[in-house]
Every structure is written in structure tokens, then in C-alpha cells.
Amino acid sequence: MIRKLSGADHDVVFSFLKQEPSLNLFIIGDIEAFGYEQEFQELWGDFDENGRLRGVLLRFYDSYIPYAPGDLDIEGFAEVMRNTSHPVRLSGKTELVAKFEPLLLLGKKRVTYFCECNEITFPEEQSRYEIKRATIDDVDRILELRRRITEFSVPPSSRDMLVKSLETNTGRVYYIEEDGRMVSSVATTAENTLSAMVVGVCTDPNRRHKGYASEIMKRVIQDYVRIGKTLCLFYDNPNAGRIYKRLGFHDIGMWTMYG
Incomplete structure (x- = not known):
């Protein structure tokens, strides 16, 4: 199940993101700076059948960053990102964001090392x-x-x-x-x-x-x-x-x- 995240989810979300703190620094930084209730920033969570968080999606202005250490609802997050009239500005771990390529109109691709x-x-x-x-x-x-x-x-x-x-x-x-x-x-x-x-x-x-x-x-x-x-x-x-x-x-x- 995918739903919008709010301040009430903060402790669960932060514990989840700290599994890979460097790879999640954009999401962590934006949450700490701007919280969950801004016009330019939204967050969604993907929860499994037992209510455990398994994926997070951040929108910051017109850019999106997903994170999941394992399985998640790729189609569900893709549907959230389709609410735009232009190519999606997407970034994230290479092995994760590659799963969105068949589902979204994306801009020019650039693969980099992360250190x-x-x-x-x-x-x-x-x-x-x-x-x-x-x-x-x-x-x-x-x-x-x-x-x-x-x-x-x-x-x-x-x-x-x-x-x-x-x-x-x-x-x-x-x-x-x-x-x-x-x-x-x-x-x-x-x-x-x-x-x-x-x-x-x-x-x-x-x-x-x-x-x-x-x-x-x-x-x-x-x-x-x-x-x-x-x-x-x-x-x-x-x-x-x-x-x-x-x-x-x-x-x-x-x-x-x-x-």
C-alpha cells in the first residue's frame, strides 16, 4: 500500500532511511530541513501487507528520489510520478531506478559513481x-x-x-x-x-x-x-x-x- 507520509511517520521513516545514510542523504536532508508539509516537497511510503515500510519516494520541486533496500511497488511509485506533463526528473541507486525505465517518460540518462x-x-x-x-x-x-x-x-x-x-x-x-x-x-x-x-x-x-x-x-x-x-x-x-x-x-x- 502506498500513502502520503506525514510527521507522524517520522521515527519509522528515519529508522528506515538510516539503513544506508549516505545513499539517503538527499531524502534525510530534505526531511530535516523542510518536513512533510511543504508545497514544494512531498513524501510517499510503500508499506507491505504487515504494515512495514519497504520503500520511500521523495518529490523535491520537480525531482523525485525513490529508496528501497529490497522489493517495493514499482508500478505504484511510477503512478505517483506520472502526474506531470514533462519527462520525469528521477535519480537514485542505479539498480533501483532502472526498474522505472519501462514505466516512465524519463529525461537524459547519466550514470555516475557514488563515493x-x-x-x-x-x-x-x-x-x-x-x-x-x-x-x-x-x-x-x-x-x-x-x-x-x-x-x-x-x-x-x-x-x-x-x-x-x-x-x-x-x-x-x-x-x-x-x-x-x-x-x-x-x-x-x-x-x-x-x-x-x-x-x-x-x-x-x-x-x-x-x-x-x-x-x-x-x-x-x-x-x-x-x-x-x-x-x-x-x-x-x-x-x-x-x-x-x-x-x-x-x-x-x-x-x-x-x-
Whole structure:
């Protein structure tokens, strides 16, 4: 049986999601930040015949994330996601979301590695560069940097989501600037009591090969690990993967995004 979840389900839901806390950091973070009664966020649960929770589906704006460690009602969750007039923006564990492919109109598919870091493995030395932490006043500068990078997609909702992330302390942005212009940044999102996701690792194409992003990543790892939180990230570029692993990340699975 599938039904909407509410605050009354919280303890059961959290116990369920903590089976794989890193893989569920988006769902955990959004619940902690926004709860169950928001216009932009909804959650559904799939319960077996004995009333035990076996699957969770999150809608955050126009994106969906399902989670289940085993069997669940794939068709039921697909029906929930069909209530849209455009391709579904879906993401999750690769082996789970692949089951939805025959049932939904999905956007472009991207498969990535999912990795995590929960210890500082590099020598802790003073950075060669001044690394700053962004505020809401820096949002437009962050987006302007991302637009200069061809690999980045900056959809219309980016500004609102970044502002909300900074306002609610569910994300951070660290950056380096040259002559007052932002040239490299690393962001986190979905920060919760257990973990956070690294996103938006970028450097101006004309300012690369100076080690900017690696230096910022070290600062991010230090700040989070020191307060007992795990950092997670996606990568699909083997060269990037090698850099992250030198900084202490290790693979824990595969993650697929459609959209």
C-alpha cells in the first residue's frame, strides 16, 4: 500500500532511511530541513501487507528520489510520478531506478559513481590560497561562474534553490577569487545531521591547473569531518575520481540521474 507520509511517520521513516545514510542523504536532508508539509516537497511510503515500510519516494520541486533496500511497488511509485506533463526528473541507486525505465517518460540518462569521505587522510597544511565561504550576497557571482563552464547546466530554478540552501544551512559554498572575481568554487547541498553532498566543483576555464579546486576540497573535507559528518559526491570522470580518492573518498555504489 502506498500513502502520503506525514510527521507522524517520522521515527519509522528515519529508522528506515538510516539503513544506508549516505545513499539517503538527499531524502534525510530534505526531511530535516523542510518536513512533510511543504508545497514544494512531498513524501510517499510503500508499506507491505504487515504494515512495514519497504520503500520511500521523495518529490523535491520537480525531482523525485525513490529508496528501497529490497522489493517495493514499482508500478505504484511510477503512478505517483506520472502526474506531470514533462519527462520525469528521477535519480537514485542505479539498480533501483532502472526498474522505472519501462514505466516512465524519463529525461537524459547519466550514470555516475557514488563515493563518500569520513576521515582526513592528507597532511593538514595552511592553504596556498585564501578560501572564503560564500553568503547569500554571493549567489549571483556563484551562478555567473557556473555559466562560464560549458559542462554545467544552470536551470532557472538554480537561484532559488541555492538561496534556500544557504538560508536554511542545508548547503555551503566555498570559493577562491582573483582580482575580486570568483574563479573556483565547491558547494555542498542536502546537509543534514549525518552528512552532506559535494556539488558544483568548478573552476573558470582560464584559471585551471592551479590546484584551486583541490585546495577548496581539502578545506571542505576538514570542516565537515571535524564535526563528525560524512561527505558524499558523484563523479563520472575517471580523472576526477582519482583526484577525489587521493583526498580520501572511496566508492560505495552507482547513482543514476534522468533529466
